Amino acid sequence: xxxxxxxxxxxxxxxxxxxxxxxxxxxxxxxxxxxxxxxxxxxxxxxxxxxxxxxxxxxxxxxxxxxxxxxxxxxxxxxxxxxxxxxxxxxxxxxxxxxxxxxxxxxxxxxxxxxxxxxxxxxxxxxxxxxxxxxxxxxxxxxxxxxxxxxxxxxxxxxxxxxxxxxxxxxxxxxxxxxxxxxxxxxxxxxxxxxxxxxxxxxxxxxxxxxxxxxxxxxxxxxxxxxxxxxxxxxxxxxxxxxxxxxxxxxxxxxxxxxxxxxxxxxxxxxxxxxxxxxxxxxxxxxxxxxxxxxxxxxxxxxxx
Amino acid sequence: xxxxxxxxxxxxxxxxxxxxxxxxxxxxxxxxxxxxxxxxxxxxxxxxxxxxxxxxxxxxxxxxxxxxxxxxxxxxxxxxxxxxxxxxxxxxxxxxxxxxxxxxxxxxxxxxxxxxxxxxxxxxxxxxxxxxxxxxxxxxxxxxxxxxxxxxxxxxxxxxxxxxxxxxxxxxxxxxxxxxxxxxxxxxxxxxxxxxxxxxxxxxxxxxxxxxxxxxxxxxxxxxxxxxxxxxxxxxxxxxxxxxxxxxxxxxxxxxxxxxxx
Numbered sequence: 001x002x003x004x005x006x007x008x009x010x011x012x013x014x015x016x017x018x019x020x021x022x023x024x025x026x027x028x029x030x031x032x033x034x035x036x037x038x039x040x041x042x043x044x045x046x047x048x049x050x051x052x053x054x055x056x057x058x059x060x061x062x063x064x065x066x067x068x069x070x071x072x073x074x075x076x077x078x079x080x081x082x083x084x085x086x087x088x089x090x091x092x093x094x095x096x097x098x099x100x101x102x103x104x105x106x107x108x109x110x111x112x113x114x115x116x117x118x119x120x121x122x123x124x125x126x127x128x129x130x131x132x133x134x135x136x137x138x139x140x141x142x143x144x145x146x147x148x149x150x151x152x153x154x155x156x157x158x159x160x161x162x163x164x165x166x167x168x169x170x171x172x173x174x175x176x177x178x179x180x181x182x183x184x185x186x187x188x189x190x191x192x193x194x195x196x197x198x199x200x201x202x203x204x205x206x207x208x209x210x211x212x213x214x215x216x217x218x219x220x221x222x223x224x225x226x227x228x229x230x231x232x233x234x235x236x237x238x239x240x241x242x243x244x245x246x247x248x249x250x251x252x253x254x255x256x257x258x259x260x261x262x263x264x265x266x267x268x269x270x271x272x273x274x275x276x277x278x279x280x281x282x283x284x285x286x287x288x289x290x291x292x293x294x295x296x297x298x299x300x301x302x303x304x305x
Numbered sequence: 306x307x308x309x310x311x312x313x314x315x316x317x318x319x320x321x322x323x324x325x326x327x328x329x330x331x332x333x334x335x336x337x338x339x340x341x342x343x344x345x346x347x348x349x350x351x352x353x354x355x356x357x358x359x360x361x362x363x364x365x366x367x368x369x370x371x372x373x374x375x376x377x378x379x380x381x382x383x384x385x386x387x388x389x390x391x392x393x394x395x396x397x398x399x400x401x402x403x404x405x406x407x408x409x410x411x412x413x414x415x416x417x418x419x420x421x422x423x424x425x426x427x428x429x430x431x432x433x434x435x436x437x438x439x440x441x442x443x444x445x446x447x448x449x450x451x452x453x454x455x456x457x458x459x460x461x462x463x464x465x466x467x468x469x470x471x472x473x474x475x476x477x478x479x480x481x482x483x484x485x486x487x488x489x490x491x492x493x494x495x496x497x498x499x500x501x502x503x504x505x506x507x508x509x510x511x512x513x514x515x516x517x518x519x520x521x522x523x524x525x526x527x528x529x530x531x532x533x534x535x536x537x538x539x540x541x542x543x544x545x546x547x548x549x550x551x552x553x554x555x556x557x558x559x560x561x562x563x564x565x566x567x
Contacts, residue, residue, distance in 0.1 A: 045566065051412065076414050091323050092318065103312075104315060106307065
């Protein structure tokens with residue numbers, strides 16, 4: 001398959017510190033890939049390796065089908081990126097900062113930067129020096145610089161950083177629009193799980209340099225669904241009763257909770273209560289809960305720590 | 306060529322919008338202005354004392370009020386002032402990308418890193434020559450206004466070679482400043498390097514090895530320590546050319562290959 005991003009056993013160490021360890025990523029074209037991890041998990045180092053900014057200690061990186069490295073052909077005319085903090089030349093205006101990027105991309109049409117400024121709502125600041133911008137508008141400038149040339153692939157490190165709540169929603173809608181209507185692949189790192197959860201069609205979780213989870217659309221839909229949580233004094237007996245009755249039961253031992261995901265149980269929890277009471281193991285708690293990625297993330301990274 | 310011109314335009318815009326060109330221009334105007342002041346004083350020390358330009362105990366050892374003295378001052382200012390002044394330019398052009406954390410935005414573009422580095426180096430060369438020209442041109446104007454004796458076309462030709470030759474030799478070593486600004490990720494390491502090389506040059510000249518020490522050669526060329534035909538040989542120019550090439554390989558190689566993890 002032709003992937004927008006492909007890494008094979010990517011590793012990067014700095015001296016004794018193993019920042020990224022044997023990470024194999026596959027990002028299909030048109031996907032919105034959320035790359036999650038705690039601070040220092042290896043997100044930014046992975047992104048820098050994707051962009052050829054750091055040389056892998058082992059493994060290989062392919063972007064839009066082209067190998068990245070000193071001998072690889074450059075795919076950068078089709079890639080837009082934002083790495084770590086949004087920055088710009090402080091003495092130059094917003095418009096001049098974008099003009100520099102336009103020229104370095106070899107684009108002659110000056111209107112592309114005007115369109116990008118309008119899209120990111122920084123048109124009113126076009127003649128203002130970047131050094132005087134608020135952090136939110138600086139972030140918008142950096143996003144405009146990543147997008148003005150209509151790239152096929154956007155690699156964004158914390159794209160919502162510094163934005164106010166309205167800005168977060170605006171950028172989320174913009175990225176969704178780019179992916180769904182213009183088939184742009186978006187690879188975004190974040191530690192704001194709710195944002196990624198709402199937007200991503202594929203999620204990878206990196207922890208201590210290892211890719212510990214790779215959730216495709218099907219598994220993500222599972223996490224985004226509802227579930228029935230059951231607690232009882234005799235959890236083993238309650239579990240046996242429900243299994244005998246034909247329910248598929250999952251036990252969360254850490255929280256001493258039985259989890260039922262099938263629609264029959266979620267839609268009719270009263271039947272579960274009746275069943276358990278009739279078998280002399282009444283539930284102490286019965287609740288329909290929304291599963292979320294945050295919980296899964298915390299479990300995974302907590303377990304690893 | 307188009308990508309190079311675009312990169313050159315971008316670097317020129319960054320320079321134009323900053324205050325550093327103005328500050329360096331002020332710095333390089335000092336030598337001709339001070340030179341003119343010296344010429345006024347040397348022409349008539351008693352009058353200068355009377356109007357308070359110098360103290361009664363002042364001992365002026367600059368020389369006599371002649372064009373050769375003025376040109377000597379200008380060429381020394383280019384060699385010694387350039388070692389620091391041109392280094393400030395190179396440190397700013399490269400170091401600011403790290404201080405402002407904008408270097409990462411130059412690394413994954415259709416315009417290659419080598420093209421961007423080449424554009425930066427060309428801006429440094431043009432900027433340094435512009436300052437040399439300012440030093441030279443202002444020196445000529447001030448000299449004419451002060452009316453110094455001893456003008457001749459031969460002297461002008463010789464002084465032009467001294468001043469612009471010293472500039473070329475100083476500029477040739479700026480890739481090291483660029484490399485240290487890049488690897489050191491900011492302004493301070495290259496400033497330290499510039500001061501260190503000036504200090505080492507003095508030791509090399511004092512030890513009699515100045516003709517082999519690249520950072521001393523521009524100073525010797527300028528005539529600061531005597532006629533250059535006695536102080537420098539063909540080997541000196543070979544040394545400086547080879548050192549410059551190694552520096553260029555270093556700065557291009559660093560931008561091409563070094564990990565940009567910050």
